[in-house]
Amino acid sequence: MSTKPSRRAYVETYGCQMNISDGELMEGILERSGYDIVGRPEDADVVLVNTCAIREHAEKRVLGRVSQLNGLKRDRPEMVIGVTGCMAQRMGGTLLEEAPYVDIVMGPDGYRGLPETLDRLESGRREGSAPPPPESVGLAREGAGAGGIEVLRGGRKRGPQLAVLQLDMDENYQGLEQRRADGPSAWIPIQRGCDHRCTYCIVPYVRGGEKNRSAVEVVSEVRGLAEQGVTEITLLGQTVNSYVWEDVPFPELLKRVARVDGIRRVRFTSPHPRDVNEALAEVMATEAAVCEQLHLPAQAGNNRTLKRMLRRYTVETLLEKVDMVRSAVPDIALSTDIIVAFPGETDSEFRDTLDLMRTVRFDDAFTYKYSLRDGTPATRLPEGDFIDPDEAQARLAELIEVSRAIQNEINRDEVGRIEEVLIEGEGRDPGQVRGRTRRNKVVVFDGEAARMGAYTHARLERTTGATFVGSEVEAPERVTASA
Ligand code: SF4
Numbered sequence: 162m163s164t165k166p167s168r169r170a171y172v173e174t175y176g177c178q179m180n181i182s183d184g185e186l187m188e189g190i191l192e193r194s195g196y197d198i199v200g201r202p203e204d205a206d207v208v209l210v211n212t213c214a215i216r217e218h219a220e221k222r223v224l225g226r227v228s229q230l231n232g233l234k235r236d237r238p239e240m241v242i243g244v245t246g247c248m249a250q251r252m253g254g255t256l257l258e259e260a261p262y263v264d265i266v267m268g269p270d271g272y273r274g275l276p277e278t279l280d281r282l283e284s285g286r287r288e289g290s291a292p293p294p295p296e297s298v299g300l301a302r303e304g305a306g307a308g309g310i311e312v313l314r315g316g317r318k319r320g321p322q323l324a325v326l327q328l329d330m331d332e333n334y335q336g337l338e339q340r341r342a343d344g345p346s347a348w349i350p351i352q353r354g355c356d357h358r359c360t361y362c363i364v365p366y367v368r369g370g371e372k373n374r375s376a377v378e379v380v381s382e383v384r385g386l387a388e389q390g391v392t393e394i395t396l397l398g399q400t401v402n403s404y405v406w407e408d409v410p411f412p413e414l415l416k417r418v419a420r421v422d423g424i425r426r427v428r429f430t431s432p433h434p435r436d437v438n439e440a441l442a443e444v445m446a447t448e449a450a451v452c453e454q455l456h457l458p459a460q461a462g463n464n465r466t467l468k469r470m471l472r473r474y475t476v477e478t479l480l481e482k483v484d485m486v487r488s489a490v491p492d493i494a495l496s497t498d499i500i501v502a503f504p505g506e507t508d509s510e511f512r513d514t515l516d517l518m519r520t521v522r523f524d525d526a527f528t529y530k531y532s533l534r535d536g537t538p539a540t541r542l543p544e545g546d547f548i549d550p551d552e553a554q555a556r557l558a559e560l561i562e563v564s565r566a567i568q569n570e571i572n573r574d575e576v577g578r579i580e581e582v583l584i585e586g587e588g589r590d591p592g593q594v595r596g597r598t599r600r601n602k603v604v605v606f607d608g609e610a611a612r613m614g615a616y617t618h619a620r621l622e623r624t625t626g627a628t629f630v631g632s633e634v635e636a637p638e639r640v641t642a643s644a
Pocket residue numbers: 355356357358359362363364365399400433
């Protein structure tokens with residue numbers, strides 16, 4: 162632990178659960194280095210904006226936010242603004258040009274050296290010029306090398322700007338723990354990066370290839386969390402079910418985590434459909450702690466589109482996987498991701514996606530319009546393939562209508578069920594709590610927020626479409642699967 166006077170850091174995270182987890186990782190690294198983690202940028206010496214690059218819209222939002230934070234810097238010029246995560250990796254030096262008040266850009270493999278990078282910035286500022294070379298702050302570690310930090314601009318007026326953008330095939334943050342908020346649930350990253358190359362996706366380019374953590378370390382972390390009172394675990398990875406560590410494939414890891422004393426619920430996200438297999442279905446069917454829920458990102462319901470997306474499965478094999486998991490876990494709730502208006506998608510191919518939705522009847526769907534990301538293979542498709550924005554919007558609207566109608570029907574049929582609920586926090590109305598069923602459905606009911614973390618049972622009284630209003634009931638002898 163550093164002997165430096167305590168400094169205060171604030172981390173603001175955008176994007177997916179992996180990014181939220183990275184935000185907690187950075188907080189943990191900074192806290193162990195002597196920083197106090199604060200809840201507002203106004204109270205911080207170091208403000209880190211942890212970004213997402215999946216969609217153009219998300220990047221624009223972050224640029225706006227960073228410019229807003231620069232307002233705080235006018236009164237406190239010594240404040241450090243860092244931009245971390247996928248957008249930092251994607252834009253690199255361009256970001257420092259576009260937002261000259263940003264001091265550090267750091268990609269997802271640079272977080273271990275965050276305190277040293279901040280020290281280096283500080284010493285560079287003190288000297289009023291470019292910071293000393295990386296060797297002097299001990300950043301030369303295997304895989305990163307002395308070139309891990311690049312000084313992009315020096316000078317007395319503006320001060321140094323640092324870029325840490327090197328991808329590191331060995332960096333899986335083994336041995337480092339996140340700073341987690343108190344609560345019954347914890348997300349455990351078991352994998353970073355991705356070995357797939359879906360043609361629309363920026364992830365492999367900003368997070369690098371797949372890197373898995375040791376199964377022993379994952380299970381030991383889960384044990385530690387269970388001892389602290391955590392009862393629900395979500396295993397996290399870009400293609401979580403392709404995880405393998407030595408002779409431990411994902412289903413085996415899932416089983417080991419599910420058997421840790423004190424763990425009552427285990428989830429995982431996001432699996433790749435190609436790696437959903439019999440072994441996984443069996444663990445889901447037989448391990449009591451593994452929840453009856455699976456997110457299965459289909460992305461499209463047409464084989465030509467799937468091939469051009471390079472998804473490595475067909476509609477037919479996807480449907481086989483759906484049948485397999487449903488026969489292993491009959492009460493399973495399925496959710497999905499769908500992208501409409503992928504370049505070259507015809508109207509009839511889009512209708513195949515609607516057909517897939519009607520065939521599978523997903524409990525929930527996260528729906529997107531294709532978003533062009535520089536550097537991804539899909540950007541090189543012929544210009545005429547790109548779909549008119551109004552048409553893309555119309556397809557998205559139709560997809561949402563279809564998926565919501567299906568969700569409403571499914572949820573209406575579930576009214577009357579009694580479900581185990583984990584209380585997660587306050588509901589929207591005073592005197593209400595919000596909880597989640599094993600099948601990942603949100604229920605609000607009368608109760609006290611002080612009971613956060615408690616397990617109870619609720620009868621689903623009515624649905625608002627996506628969520629339920631319930632009433633607390635005595636635990637039944639056996640939780641019903643039907644009304
Ligand atoms: S599997 Fe495809 S969509 Fe998912 S992170 Fe990897 S490249 Fe992106």
